[in-house]
Amino acid sequence: MLATVVFLAFWVVVGLGLFFLAVRGGPRGVRATLQSQKPGARTFAVIAFTVFYVAVGIAVPALFIFGDRDSADAHINGTTIELTKQEEEGRALFGTGCANCHTLAAAEAVGKVGPNLDVLKPPQELTYDAIVRGRQRGGGTMPAGIYSGAEAEAVAAFVGATAGR
Ligand code: HEC
Structure with missing residues (x-):
């Protein structure tokens, strides 16, 4: 049950990322944003990576710790x-x-x-x-x-x- 929720949450994050990518004008747009020297873009890059890694860092261990144990085989x-x-x-x-x-x-x-x-x-x-x-x-x-x-x-x-x- 929890494993399913975490799984869904993970793909929601990935989905939002892709959505953002599209809005920014595809990979090139994002790269331009990330590589630009504007402080705003830097902040965005830092926040984006932090959110992504924290999400993965929580989701993956959570899957192992709270994984679906209903079916003990x-x-x-x-x-x-x-x-x-x-x-x-x-x-x-x-x-x-x-x-x-x-x-x-x-x-x-x-x-x-x-x-x-x-x-x-x-x-x-x-x-x-x-x-x-x-x-x-x-x-x-x-x-x-x-x-x-x-x-x-x-x-x-x-x-x-x-x-x-
Ligand atoms: C103290 C030891 C002991 C324990 C505890 C024990 N058994 Fe047995 N069981 C035996 C012995 C000895 C035989 C063979 C008896 C004979 O053939 O006269 C046997 C035979 C059996 C057989 C074969 C019966 C047949 O008609 O061929 C089954 C099935 C079985 N046990 C299942 C279990 C199950 C399930 C448990 C747990 C609830 C259990 N046993 C607990 C000693 C034990």
Whole structure:
């Protein structure tokens, strides 16, 4: 949102500059103005450059600092997977509740107790079931009910969308 505003503001400044250029009779007119020794022209040049550099100097860092962070995407081996709000929430929950035991690149998880989810690629429903009911088949134990309800659904959605990708 803010990034858009700054972006627009930048082009408004550029647009006004071009407009001014046109009014002054094109580049040659501006050059004549800038190079003339008249104090007024000097002052104009100083103000114009100051305004321009301050605008750019504020706009560019602002873009980086306040940039649009609404879409927190998962970056895996150079590919980007867009996450929904729910999946984003699931990623945070995965970090606290699952990452200790499971490997999942999208969550930067490297746990080794349970199966590697990037290899297993469990569908959303299976993951939900595993979270709610737990697992115990001899390959170790996954406790039941680490998450329930909406939280379990969010984690399952996140795993379903990212495992193995
Ligand atoms: C204490 C370690 C531990 C934690 C924490 C844990 N798991 Fe597991 N998980 C396991 C183990 C061990 C298995 C394999 C169990 C088996 O095969 O008997 C497993 C199996 C699974 C499976 C495969 C189920 C199947 O039927 O094949 C999925 C999916 C899974 N876990 C997802 C999760 C998610 C999501 C979380 C976080 C909510 C989580 N696990 C937290 C240890 C853990």
